[in-house]
Amino acid sequence: MSQTTIDPRSLRPPPKRPIRLSWSDERVRGIFWQVVVVGIVGSIIWWLYSNTVHNLEVRRIATGFGFLNREAGLPIAESLIEYSPTNSYLRALLVGLLNTLKVAVVGIILATILGTIIGVARLSRNWVIAKLSAVYVEVIRDLPLLLQLLFWYALLQGLPGPRQALHPAEGVFLSNRGLKLPWIEWQGAHSLALLLFVAGLVATWLYRRQALAKQIADGNPRPVWHVALLTLVALPLAGWYALGAPFTPDIPALRGFNFQGGLTLSPEYFALLAGLVLYTAGFIAEIVRAGIQAVPKGQWEAAQALGLRPGTVLKQIVLPQALRVIVPPMTSQYLNITKNSSLAVAIGYQDIVSIANTTLNQTGQAIEGIAIIMLVYLSISLSISFFMNWYNARIALVER
């Protein structure tokens, strides 16, 4: 049935078509338009550059990044690293970058989880759940993000002050100063336990992969839970215990007009995170729904008719096909969260834009300030894009 001998004529290279120097030649026109476009873009860039250099000279503005080492003198309310106003602008900008990442990374994770749940819920056979998700998506998509951020921030500002804080459980306070949670005094032993836990996650994942590969090879299912228990619970606990099992609770308490100790989620961070997550989850829900619906019903039926369990059908048949549809638009949403986090400036959360903005106001280095903001967003966005494109290529390998 199939032809295995190769027709020798098919080995001949394709003929070379010479270019006719005529306006009716398709390729001549193609080259002409490319030259025109490159010329226009090139001249715009040259004009912008020469104009800027000329204006800077006329106004006698010094350029350069020397200001980064000067003392910032700008206070920052929340920071992941040690910071005081006597630190340099460079450190202040680093704090801003970390604050942006804190919102973007947590936001991407939470929005993905919430969006997936809502997207699946919208396909539910339960009428109430399906309609509720539909209403959520329609409402949240139709309101501007800035409005939603202001709404959440105003809502949090409406909470009572520290002295009348809501106090639902021991050590938990919700007030207009944010959410206070009990925490522990962080020590080396805790870092070790955390490190072991993360290593355990990787180990469990690798073991599970291997167990599945072995199951495919010889048919015997292998349980994974004991490895998970050992690497995720036993080893981190052992590491913590080996370093003396330190445990000093750090419980927030009202001292004067504010709280001391404990873990703080500021109202600004909370409002920004809630706004970004709830907003983006609406879009992600639609992407997930479209992805699942893009897999024809016949795929489910054929897999079920073969006796496959729903979990296996989802993992082996539906997800591989749905992800091809889901991943590219999902990348856009991740980029949107990151870039939309710059709206932080509206509610006073000190992200990279807010701090760079203050920096350029204080130093007058507008071009450098804007350049830094652009560079930061470009780097984060390109990292996300590269990762998602890599992932997309990886899952695309399973198709033709």
Next chain:
Amino acid sequence: MSATMEAVASAARADAPPAILLDKVNKWYGAMHVLRDVSLSVALGERVVVCGPSGSGKSTLIRCVNRLETHQEGSIKVDGIELSDDLRALDAIRREVGMVFQSFNLFPHLTVLENCTLAPIWVRHMPKAEAEALAMEYLERVKIPEQAMKYPGQLSGGQQQRVAIARALCMKPKIMLFDEPTSALDPEMIKEVLETMVGLAETGMTMVCVTHEMGFARQVADRVVFMDRGEIVEQGPPGEIFENPKTDRLKLFLSQILRGH
């Protein structure tokens, strides 16, 4: 080989419980009554062809047998197991019942070989090497072993449907259901799929086939069931059904089918 299997099958037919037993099955889509008091018994090794005008409920009927559709009244027993909400019974039944669809429903992201080995590996917990050997055996039987490493999108419709048959056979089902397997195919491809099905029938497989291919019905079927408006109107050996239709509805249907061909 097929002769001995036929003998085994006919011996089993005498005393074994029916492979499929439908008793007064009723089903509604919303307010539409699509199956009305359908009772049907298919013996082990029997080949039944179900025909009827479109919308008569024949596809719904066989989709109820492996519970791709749920019936609301009456009972369906497959291989002695009653179909109910019990998931274990459902798993057991689906392992024994293979199904071939009008639109093939091959998994486009898996190769032909992977399509065939998926269920043996994940449902029967068969070692991969063994599942692949089994798959190649059935791909030989449907005459496309050389396509094993290709993806479904690279095959013609007829080849895809033959892969779908091989995929179902890899689970070594006792019963095969065919839901208009040739309706989506070009004429020259219908022939290759029908030949595969005739070959399968010769092995003594219990088959229930929804089709309008009257030639196939004459050649293979032990019994032809004619359905119209959700009911079984008439049934009997193919010769009798086609030469001496008793009801007006069957006469009308046959005249339309013959005019169409």
